[in-house]
Amino acid sequence: MLNRKNLLLAFPILSFVYFAGAIVVAGFFYPGYNHITQFISELGATGAPHGDYVNYLGFIPTELFILAFVLTCFSVIPKTKKSITGLAFIAVYGLTLGIAAFFPCDFECQPVEPTMSHQIHMLSAFPGYLCGIISIFILSSDSSLYGQSKVFKIISIAIGGLCIYAFLNLDPDSNFVGAYQRALEVLMYSWFIYFAFCLRQSLPNN
Secondary structure: OOOHHHHHHHHHHHHHHHHHHHHHHHHHOOOOOOOOOOOHHHHHOOOOOOHHHHHHHHHHHHHHHHHHHHHHHHHHOOOOHHHHHHHHHHHHHHHHHHHHHHOOOOHHHOOOOOOHHHHHHHHHHHHHHHHHHHHHHHHHOOOOOHHHOHHHHHHHHHHHHHHHHHHHOOOOOOOOHHHHHHHHHHHHHHHHHHHHHHHHHHOOOO
8 A cells, every 4th residue: 555655756756757658649649749849838739739638638637746746745744934835836836837738828839929828828837847946945955854964955956956057948949948848847857756755765664
C-alpha cells in the first residue's frame, strides 16, 4: 500500500512522465511541429490537431498530480512560514498552468489580434513559471528542512539559476524557444523530484 512517503515521490514523477508523454504523442500527431522552435502550448492551441484532447487529457491531469504533490508535502512538512509559502508557490504554478490549459492560446500562439482566451493563457502561463522558480529558492532557504543540508541548498541554487536563465529566454521570436521551455520544465521537475526525495529521507520510517 502506498503511504505518504512513497506518494511524495510518486506524484511529481507521475506528473513529469505523464506530461512528457503527452507532449511526445501530441507532437507526433501534429504535422510539421518542431519541439525546438515551438511552444508546448501550441500543441493545445485553438485550431491545433487534437488540441482539446491535449489540454483536457494531457496538460490538466499533469497539473492535478502537481497539486496532489503539494498536498502530500503539506501533510508531512514542518509548518514554517517558508515551507508553507514555498508550497503555496508550487500550488500557484500548478493552478495557473491548469488555467492556461482551460484557456488555450490562439493558433501557433502568435496572433495578430489575440482573443480573450489567448490573453488569459499568457497571463497564466508566464507568472506560473515564475512562481515555480520562486518556490525553489524559498523552500531551499528553509533551514528547518533536510537537516540544513548544504548540498541540497547548493544544488537548489544551481537548478534555480538555470531555471531563471531558461525563463528569460522564452522569447516567442527565438528559434530555440521550444528548447528553452522544455529545459525549464525538465529543470523544475528535476527539482520537485529532488525536493521530494530529500523530504522523504528526512521523515521517520514509521
